[in-house]
Amino acid sequence: MPKIVNSWNDFDPLKHAIVGRADFSMIPPEEPATSEKVPVDSEMRGMWGPRPTETVEKANEQLDNYVAVLEKHGVKVDRPTPLQWNQHIQTPDFRNDSMMTAMPPRDILLTIGNEIMASANSFRCRYFEYLAYWPLMNEYFENDPEFKWSQAPRPRLTDKSYKHNYYDEKISLEDRLIRTANKDFVTTEVEPMWDAADVMRVGKDLFIQHGLTTNRKAMEWFKRYYPDLRVHSVNFPGDPYPIHIDATFVPLRPGLIINNPHRPLPVEQRAIFEANDWQIVEAAKPAHDGPPPLCYSSVWLSMNCLVLDHKTVVVEESEVYQAEQMDKLGMNVIPVPFRDAYPFGGGLHCATADVYREGGMEDYFP
């Protein structure tokens, strides 16, 4: 039987991926971990309910087009099976009035080698999102005898998992930055919590962002679960809303990373890259002054690109400065329109999860 699942990084030749779907997407009700992520001046504060139908249709159109582009470039694409997200959920520990979406898969699924693991997300509204991917996991399981289908320990997400009153409407941007610098985030340390999009995979090394969606205990859990890998906790003190590493620190090929200039990697954490002759280049400025309507993410989705191989990258069509920079860095750029999908949880990298990339577990930082 063929090997279906294999991926050790975000830059080796991509042959098989999952791309999300926007159907039935919700703006979830406020809960302890989500309040912190919504900027004070966002039109989304206090709002919840089904996303407008026309926005879902437009997002799906761009997602379908993205799939067609990937297929044209030799990538097999699978799609999740969305649930009706507009229903309340309950566990012994909490109740939430709705779920969220089957976008983006990158937050939920972490592929390391022949294993795809569902994450331990801190948002209650995302507790059952993994179910949208279970039919695919089952298919890979039945057809690839080496595939390891796994699930991280499920957090209980009781009230003890969050710092209550952490969010304060009056908090200034400066205060937020002080909190980020002090590594003071909304989650507590009672249990490991992490989003898969906080994990940057570079062969034997995992660089994991400690922020609003991934806590310290998750780092310890990763170290014990993957004893053969090296786990590095990284912070980006310039980010007032630190969530997900893939609009902050993005590898393009072995030896080259683009770094958000507003969120530079601290000097002491750069050492491992510099000692191994990796170049960290400031990413180009975004082409837009603000995100599209009803979007949680920042303008830095400009750098949330999908690398197809060491010379080819997919960049959002209107992000002309980012595309120009990629070109100068020696990449062939495939432009794809995707801004209508941004409100559903992110950009081109977010909207995918790796199933198969060529290559094995290299040691890039010996």
Ligand code: ABU
């Ligand atoms: N999911 C990536 C979002 C990162 C950002 O808002 O900058």
